[in-house]
Amino acid sequence: MTARFDHVGISVPDLEAAVTWYREALHLTEEHAFAVPGTDLRGVMLRHVGGHRIELLHRPDAAPGPVADGPLAAAGILGYGHLCLAFDTADEVDTEFARLVAAGAGVRMSPRAAPRPGARMAFVSDPYGNLIELIDRAA
Known part of the structure:
Protein backbone atom coordinates (compact mmCIF):
# COMPACT_ATOMS: atom_id res chain seq x y z
CA MET A 1 0.00 0.00 0.00
CA THR A 2 1.26 3.45 -0.91
CA ALA A 3 -0.10 6.48 0.91
CA ARG A 4 0.70 10.12 0.31
CA PHE A 5 -0.33 13.27 2.08
CA ASP A 6 -3.35 14.87 0.39
CA HIS A 7 -4.47 17.97 2.30
CA VAL A 8 -4.85 19.79 5.58
CA GLY A 9 -8.23 20.99 6.81
CA ILE A 10 -8.60 24.28 8.65
CA SER A 11 -11.79 25.45 10.36
CA VAL A 12 -12.37 29.17 9.77
CA PRO A 13 -14.95 31.67 11.07
CA ASP A 14 -15.63 33.29 7.66
CA LEU A 15 -15.41 30.89 4.72
CA GLU A 16 -15.63 33.45 1.93
CA ALA A 17 -13.00 35.75 3.45
CA ALA A 18 -10.70 32.79 4.16
CA VAL A 19 -11.02 31.50 0.60
CA THR A 20 -10.10 34.94 -0.73
CA TRP A 21 -7.08 35.27 1.58
CA TYR A 22 -5.73 31.77 0.95
CA ARG A 23 -6.26 32.01 -2.81
CA GLU A 24 -4.40 35.31 -3.04
CA ALA A 25 -1.76 34.84 -0.35
CA LEU A 26 -0.80 31.22 -1.12
CA HIS A 27 -1.55 31.20 -4.86
CA LEU A 28 -4.26 28.54 -4.60
CA THR A 29 -7.17 27.84 -6.93
CA GLU A 30 -10.58 26.57 -5.96
CA GLU A 31 -11.04 22.89 -6.78
CA HIS A 32 -14.57 22.59 -5.44
CA ALA A 33 -16.98 23.88 -2.84
CA PHE A 34 -19.23 21.57 -0.89
CA ALA A 35 -21.87 21.31 1.82
CA VAL A 36 -22.43 18.20 3.92
CA PRO A 37 -26.15 17.26 3.67
CA GLY A 38 -28.03 17.28 6.96
CA THR A 39 -25.42 19.48 8.66
CA ASP A 40 -24.39 23.13 8.71
CA LEU A 41 -20.88 22.26 7.49
CA ARG A 42 -19.62 23.91 4.31
CA GLY A 43 -16.18 23.86 2.82
CA VAL A 44 -13.93 24.71 -0.09
CA MET A 45 -10.99 22.65 -1.31
CA LEU A 46 -8.13 24.79 -2.61
CA ARG A 47 -5.17 23.47 -4.62
CA HIS A 48 -1.70 24.72 -5.46
CA VAL A 49 -0.18 24.05 -8.87
CA GLY A 50 2.47 22.02 -6.98
CA GLY A 51 -0.22 19.58 -5.83
CA HIS A 52 -0.81 20.38 -2.16
CA ARG A 53 -4.32 21.20 -1.00
CA ILE A 54 -5.87 23.17 1.83
CA GLU A 55 -9.48 22.46 2.78
CA LEU A 56 -11.23 25.37 4.45
CA LEU A 57 -14.16 24.35 6.63
CA HIS A 58 -16.93 26.44 8.20
CA ARG A 59 -19.66 25.77 10.75
CA PRO A 60 -21.59 28.87 11.88
CA ASP A 61 -21.49 28.02 15.60
CA ALA A 62 -17.91 26.69 15.76
CA ALA A 63 -16.15 27.65 18.99
CA PRO A 64 -12.67 29.14 18.85
CA GLY A 65 -9.83 26.99 20.15
CA PRO A 66 -6.48 27.97 21.57
CA VAL A 67 -4.41 30.12 19.22
CA ALA A 68 -0.65 29.95 19.60
CA ASP A 69 1.38 33.13 19.20
CA GLY A 70 4.29 31.22 17.67
Whole structure:
Protein backbone atom coordinates (compact mmCIF):
# COMPACT_ATOMS: atom_id res chain seq x y z
CA MET A 1 0.00 0.00 0.00
CA THR A 2 1.26 3.45 -0.91
CA ALA A 3 -0.10 6.48 0.91
CA ARG A 4 0.70 10.12 0.31
CA PHE A 5 -0.33 13.27 2.08
CA ASP A 6 -3.35 14.87 0.39
CA HIS A 7 -4.47 17.97 2.30
CA VAL A 8 -4.85 19.79 5.58
CA GLY A 9 -8.23 20.99 6.81
CA ILE A 10 -8.60 24.28 8.65
CA SER A 11 -11.79 25.45 10.36
CA VAL A 12 -12.37 29.17 9.77
CA PRO A 13 -14.95 31.67 11.07
CA ASP A 14 -15.63 33.29 7.66
CA LEU A 15 -15.41 30.89 4.72
CA GLU A 16 -15.63 33.45 1.93
CA ALA A 17 -13.00 35.75 3.45
CA ALA A 18 -10.70 32.79 4.16
CA VAL A 19 -11.02 31.50 0.60
CA THR A 20 -10.10 34.94 -0.73
CA TRP A 21 -7.08 35.27 1.58
CA TYR A 22 -5.73 31.77 0.95
CA ARG A 23 -6.26 32.01 -2.81
CA GLU A 24 -4.40 35.31 -3.04
CA ALA A 25 -1.76 34.84 -0.35
CA LEU A 26 -0.80 31.22 -1.12
CA HIS A 27 -1.55 31.20 -4.86
CA LEU A 28 -4.26 28.54 -4.60
CA THR A 29 -7.17 27.84 -6.93
CA GLU A 30 -10.58 26.57 -5.96
CA GLU A 31 -11.04 22.89 -6.78
CA HIS A 32 -14.57 22.59 -5.44
CA ALA A 33 -16.98 23.88 -2.84
CA PHE A 34 -19.23 21.57 -0.89
CA ALA A 35 -21.87 21.31 1.82
CA VAL A 36 -22.43 18.20 3.92
CA PRO A 37 -26.15 17.26 3.67
CA GLY A 38 -28.03 17.28 6.96
CA THR A 39 -25.42 19.48 8.66
CA ASP A 40 -24.39 23.13 8.71
CA LEU A 41 -20.88 22.26 7.49
CA ARG A 42 -19.62 23.91 4.31
CA GLY A 43 -16.18 23.86 2.82
CA VAL A 44 -13.93 24.71 -0.09
CA MET A 45 -10.99 22.65 -1.31
CA LEU A 46 -8.13 24.79 -2.61
CA ARG A 47 -5.17 23.47 -4.62
CA HIS A 48 -1.70 24.72 -5.46
CA VAL A 49 -0.18 24.05 -8.87
CA GLY A 50 2.47 22.02 -6.98
CA GLY A 51 -0.22 19.58 -5.83
CA HIS A 52 -0.81 20.38 -2.16
CA ARG A 53 -4.32 21.20 -1.00
CA ILE A 54 -5.87 23.17 1.83
CA GLU A 55 -9.48 22.46 2.78
CA LEU A 56 -11.23 25.37 4.45
CA LEU A 57 -14.16 24.35 6.63
CA HIS A 58 -16.93 26.44 8.20
CA ARG A 59 -19.66 25.77 10.75
CA PRO A 60 -21.59 28.87 11.88
CA ASP A 61 -21.49 28.02 15.60
CA ALA A 62 -17.91 26.69 15.76
CA ALA A 63 -16.15 27.65 18.99
CA PRO A 64 -12.67 29.14 18.85
CA GLY A 65 -9.83 26.99 20.15
CA PRO A 66 -6.48 27.97 21.57
CA VAL A 67 -4.41 30.12 19.22
CA ALA A 68 -0.65 29.95 19.60
CA ASP A 69 1.38 33.13 19.20
CA GLY A 70 4.29 31.22 17.67
CA PRO A 71 5.79 27.82 17.00
CA LEU A 72 7.02 27.19 20.57
CA ALA A 73 3.57 27.87 22.03
CA ALA A 74 1.96 25.72 19.30
CA ALA A 75 4.16 22.77 20.33
CA GLY A 76 2.70 23.13 23.84
CA ILE A 77 -0.87 22.56 22.60
CA LEU A 78 -1.83 19.02 21.65
CA GLY A 79 -3.20 18.65 18.13
CA TYR A 80 -2.69 20.68 14.97
CA GLY A 81 0.33 22.95 15.13
CA HIS A 82 1.08 24.40 11.70
CA LEU A 83 1.32 23.78 7.99
CA CYS A 84 4.67 24.14 6.28
CA LEU A 85 5.61 25.40 2.81
CA ALA A 86 9.05 24.43 1.51
CA PHE A 87 11.19 26.58 -0.79
CA ASP A 88 14.33 25.88 -2.76
CA THR A 89 16.47 28.69 -1.35
CA ALA A 90 16.86 30.78 1.78
CA ASP A 91 16.21 33.91 -0.29
CA GLU A 92 12.79 32.52 -1.24
CA VAL A 93 11.93 32.11 2.45
CA ASP A 94 12.73 35.79 3.05
CA THR A 95 10.85 36.94 -0.06
CA GLU A 96 7.77 34.84 0.69
CA PHE A 97 7.76 35.97 4.33
CA ALA A 98 7.74 39.63 3.26
CA ARG A 99 5.06 38.98 0.60
CA LEU A 100 2.77 37.15 3.05
CA VAL A 101 3.14 39.85 5.70
CA ALA A 102 2.24 42.45 3.05
CA ALA A 103 -0.83 40.30 2.23
CA GLY A 104 -2.01 40.49 5.84
CA ALA A 105 -0.27 37.54 7.50
CA GLY A 106 0.78 37.99 11.09
CA VAL A 107 4.47 37.88 11.98
CA ARG A 108 5.15 34.98 14.35
CA MET A 109 8.88 34.34 13.75
CA SER A 110 10.98 36.46 11.41
CA PRO A 111 13.31 34.62 8.99
CA ARG A 112 16.29 33.02 10.73
CA ALA A 113 18.52 29.98 10.77
CA ALA A 114 16.57 26.75 11.26
CA PRO A 115 17.62 24.00 13.68
CA ARG A 116 18.73 21.94 10.66
CA PRO A 117 22.22 23.15 9.62
CA GLY A 118 22.19 25.42 6.57
CA ALA A 119 18.41 25.83 6.46
CA ARG A 120 16.38 29.03 6.94
CA MET A 121 12.87 29.26 8.37
CA ALA A 122 10.12 31.70 9.33
CA PHE A 123 6.55 31.58 10.67
CA VAL A 124 3.51 33.69 9.82
CA SER A 125 -0.15 33.27 10.71
CA ASP A 126 -3.25 33.50 8.58
CA PRO A 127 -5.87 36.12 9.57
CA TYR A 128 -7.34 33.60 12.07
CA GLY A 129 -4.10 32.78 13.91
CA ASN A 130 -3.28 29.48 12.15
CA LEU A 131 0.49 29.08 11.81
CA ILE A 132 2.26 28.72 8.47
CA GLU A 133 5.93 27.75 8.44
CA LEU A 134 8.22 28.70 5.58
CA ILE A 135 11.41 26.64 5.22
CA ASP A 136 14.32 26.24 2.86
CA ARG A 137 14.47 22.49 2.15
CA ALA A 138 17.39 22.65 -0.30
CA ALA A 139 20.04 22.96 2.42
